[in-house]
Amino acid sequence: MSTIPEYEPRRLLKDAKERQERMVQELEALVSVESPSENKGAVDRASHLVAGWFEELGGKIRWYRQKQFGDLLEVRLRAMGSRPRQAAGARQKPILLLGHLDTVWPMGTLATMPFRKAKGKLFGPGVYDMKAGVVMALHALAMLREAEAMASPVVVLLNSEEEVGSPVSRAVTQEIALECSKVFVLEPAQGPQGAYKTARKGVGEYTIHVQGVAAHSGVDFEAGHSAVLELARLIEKISRFTDLKTGLTVNPGTICGGTRVNVIAAEAQVEVDVRIARVRDAARVERLFRGLRPTDRGCSVTVTGGMNRPPMERSRATVQLFRQAQEIARAMGFALEEASTGGGSDGNFTAALGIPTLDGMGAVGEGAHAAHESILLSELAKRTALLAAMIAG
Ligand SMILES: [Zn+2]
CATH class of the missing domain: 3.40.630.10 (Zn peptidases)
Structure with missing residues (x-):
């Protein structure tokens, strides 16, 4: 042998x-x-x-x-x-x-x-x-x-x-x-x-859509509820989910919203990339995103997507x-x-x-x-x- x-x-x-x-x-x-x-x-x-x-x-x-x-x-x-x-x-x-x-x-x-x-x-x-x-x-x-x-x-x-x-x-x-x-x-x-x-890392993708109320920004300002403004607040909020110590990152990658400069925006949307290093963070991230509520009660928030790869x-x-x-x-x-x-x-x-x-x-x-x-x-x-x-x- x-x-x-x-x-x-x-x-x-x-x-x-x-x-x-x-x-x-x-x-x-x-x-x-x-x-x-x-x-x-x-x-x-x-x-x-x-x-x-x-x-x-x-x-x-x-x-x-x-x-x-x-x-x-x-x-x-x-x-x-x-x-x-x-x-x-x-x-x-x-x-x-x-x-x-x-x-x-x-x-x-x-x-x-x-x-x-x-x-x-x-x-x-x-x-x-x-x-x-x-x-x-x-x-x-x-x-x-x-x-x-x-x-x-x-x-x-x-x-x-x-x-x-x-x-x-x-x-x-x-x-x-x-x-x-x-x-x-x-x-x-x-x-x-x-x-x-x-x-x-695990990978997730969320889309946050804000529905506001359109109005003429000069004539009817107080009748409007700006989806763009609401989305800006939400982006600040989700960015604070990032926790570098545990490897959790949140990236608002693309945004869109509004129609014209003199119109209070009826709609706005952000696409978010989420990365997690620990399996146990998946449920927490999911809860955080699903729990998003508007500050302006005239706006509504819809969250779609979720974690894709653990x-x-x-x-x-x-x-x-x-x-x-x-x-x-x-x-x-x-x-x-x-x-x-x-x-x-x-x-x-x-x-x-x-x-x-x-x-x-x-x-x-x-x-x-x-x-x-x-x-x-x-x-x-x-x-x-x-x-x-x-x-x-
Ligand atoms: Zn490959």
Whole structure:
């Protein structure tokens, strides 16, 4: 018997480097199929391309058909290898690899932002967030299958509408996560160091609409009840909900209201982004927003919206996964850092169910949702090998 375990980190690193050229080619192919969230046909084209690759790998494909959005792609791979984790016969829980195939970039972006390689980076719409992560997962799994070193079954779930809040995939993600032992999220790593993410804030969106009473500001001033004035008071009030110590932030992002300068405004509205770091703050935030009342009794207030993604708290099980990754990275010759972020991902849903979730296991780069979106070529093989080792481990 070999003394080197089949999942030995340095061997995985070498295998990943040998695959790099193919990974880049496939990434180019995937980036070249534009896939904005709101274009079902486009996202379906991207997911069919990816499904074909996973099928070649021996994955079992299942589609969750959607009317409005792209179909959700589930791939199942059986465990294989000589390192069974449990006694034969015991049903082993799969590992869930979670990603999305939609991007924030509208059709036609490629004309001005084509896939290109320059200065050790790969550029293109969605290359970093997160088509590279999808290609990395594909090759991590391919390496493990070649080495017959997959101790657990794996489920890959790639959705089509993450960038618009995962309205249809959330339930599917949660259902699959509940049968899994852990979740690895293929979102980009954080910052230039490429940190893995062990905590994410929860995200909510509220709209506050004020109905006032219109009147001529010169002729009939006292008959009016200004929705704009009332909204201004409310914005002051909700801004005071912010509590930086506990990571709760409230941002009135957009406002509108009024019709003309000499009319007391009958209507005004604000859209508010809310972030929370602790699960237990969700109910409090909800109460605070629903409890808003007008100061001017001639106005009425309607609050819609709510919390969308729960926070991913830094749980002990997640930290344990991170430590494991850190150790493997060290064995591969690089340092891995840990980070938390205010941004949400689908990992928020699985973490909130109590499933150990490690996020940021995709590409290292910069410029998500920005024109300079790019990944670092030098990190591609390393991070793929690390992902593979984590799946093997
Ligand atoms: Zn993303």
